[in-house]
Amino acid sequence: MKPLNLMHAIAVGAAMAFAMISPASAAQPEAMSRGAYLARAADCVACHTVADGKPFAGGLKMGTPFGNIYSTNITPDKQTGIGGYTLADFDRAVRHGVAQDGHQLYPAMPYPSYAKISDSDLASLYGYFMHEVAPVHQANRPGEIKWPLNIRWPLAIWNRMFVDMHPYASDAAHDAAWNRGAYLVQSLGHCGACHTPRGVGFQEQSTGGGSEFLGGSTLDGWTASDLRGDQAAGLGRWSHADIVAFLKDGGNAHASVFGSMIDVYNNSSQFLTDDDLSAIATYLKSLPPSHPDAPGWTYDDTTAQALKHGDFSSAQGLSGRAGAQVFRTQCASCHGVDGKGLGDRLPSLAGNPNVLAEDPSSVVNLILNGSQRVVRHGMPDSYRMAPFRLQLSDQEIADVATWIRHAWGNRAGAVTAADVAKLRASTDMSSNQVIILKMR
Incomplete structure (x- = not known):
């Protein structure tokens, strides 16, 4: 709810x-x-x-x-x-x-x-x-x-x-595990409410059978991820175990929970049984890509080598030197010059589906306002994305967001200062803080 x-x-x-x-x-x-x-x-x-x-x-x-x-x-x-x-x-x-x-x-x-x-x-x-x-x-x-x-x-x-x-x-065409996963995703989990784009009447485009279902959507300043089989912005490169780890532990080698998904993780998904998490993964892995002709993603080491040698001008990215400099001074200590982060606690930016999403809202929102607290199995997190809305200008955030979306083999659209200004005006740090609620 x-x-x-x-x-x-x-x-x-x-x-x-x-x-x-x-x-x-x-x-x-x-x-x-x-x-x-x-x-x-x-x-x-x-x-x-x-x-x-x-x-x-x-x-x-x-x-x-x-x-x-x-x-x-x-x-x-x-x-x-x-x-x-x-x-x-x-x-x-x-x-x-x-x-x-x-x-x-x-x-x-x-x-x-x-x-x-x-x-x-x-x-x-x-x-x-x-x-x-x-x-x-x-x-x-x-x-x-x-x-x-x-x-x-x-x-x-x-x-x-x-x-x-x-x-x-x-569905008699599928086994019990698939049906259990479909049931949890489509009903109790109500995943489509956030992850499915809306139609002309602002209804979910489909509720389980169509190619639009769980294809990703933008709301409240966040991009709810594509949960289908797209290779870049979806779950196509994720294994069954990756999906289970994300729901059970709040992150994996590809990404970690953020935005509204932190609330889902803190209060819901980590409490599900291993069998149910596996069933959800089985169902999600069965979904074909929404955009089968979209290009995939392959890691490119050029960015990492350029950063290691301080060659900001040759580091990949449309925003060039400005974005690379912001990343090197503000971001690299956590996410690494190779963009691979550190396990599921400090997420990878290279090939991260949320970084590769068509809409950059989540990337901009996270840079502006930071991340909420994640509580894994009763233990609050030690590392969180810090907010940079006071330290960085709209243009600096646009530069580094654009650069990240074009580094390490990432290929996503540019971010403008106007994009950042719009999200800055409609969000604030306090609105992104989560309260951890325990059912008693």
Whole structure:
């Protein structure tokens, strides 16, 4: 259950303008109930808890182009939470986007994905929230969207046009592991909500079967990665083990979690069983590339040799000397002159799919605002990307970002000072800080 991102917000606006077979679940970790495990897989805590607040009591502020909304209390308190919800009420809210009193939920609640949750898993989630979550008496905060934009009934039209309300059905052409992975990715994990580009109605272009699904998308100043088989900007060069490591440990030799994915990792993916992580990897590795004709990536040592000898002018990159100098003085100590970083803690920039993405938003955002805290298996990270918004100008950030996107064999588009200025104006360091939330 994720914060409302820009694409979700636009989907709400578009709607206003229009005025199973359950795969067998792997064993849950010891001391965690099935319902608690499923709530982890769905990352419910991320949206429904605020810093220093009680778990699932709501109140998280979510910005939209029309005004702010706040996540709701989903503890079993009967007056302010969902304690009065029947299983049917819970089903209607989670899988159909309709609250107990009949009002439509904004698609900030990813019910277009949760619609695929199986009946048995939904019942387990209901049992968890009714009997294991501590009730918290905390009134919901009203939204700040003004009339008439706060009228919600047009969302029902949007749902009919764009949302498939049928639970996931196993595909007989694939084995149990593939189906388990597909189920987790498409339903509880709601990966498509961020990683799938949007169509004319700002809906996900496809929900599991089309070539656009999980093909990458840009929202909230971040580029959600291409999770398909593209060789450069996708997962084509990643092994099955690489994907498992990324989800379990927060990084691998190719990349590490950043942006909104840190929240997913901190609260969700690292808690999944090895069997489920393997199933997810099996499913993702089966997805063909969105752009099969796009060029691949091969490491080029020219950049490293030039930097080692201080020859900034001959180092690869369109921004030449200026970008190379910024990199050598500000970045090389962590990411290395060879661009290969240091394991999964200090990520590689050479061949990193996020560096090679068509949209450079993530690269620029990370340089501007740094990275959030990653907590691996209860241990906070020791090394994080530092913010450079105060040290570097828009032009310097544009130079080094362009240079990185053209070094070590990388071949991606240039970044302009205007690109940086736009992200600088719409982001800040405080907005990128994450609060680590523990489900109690």
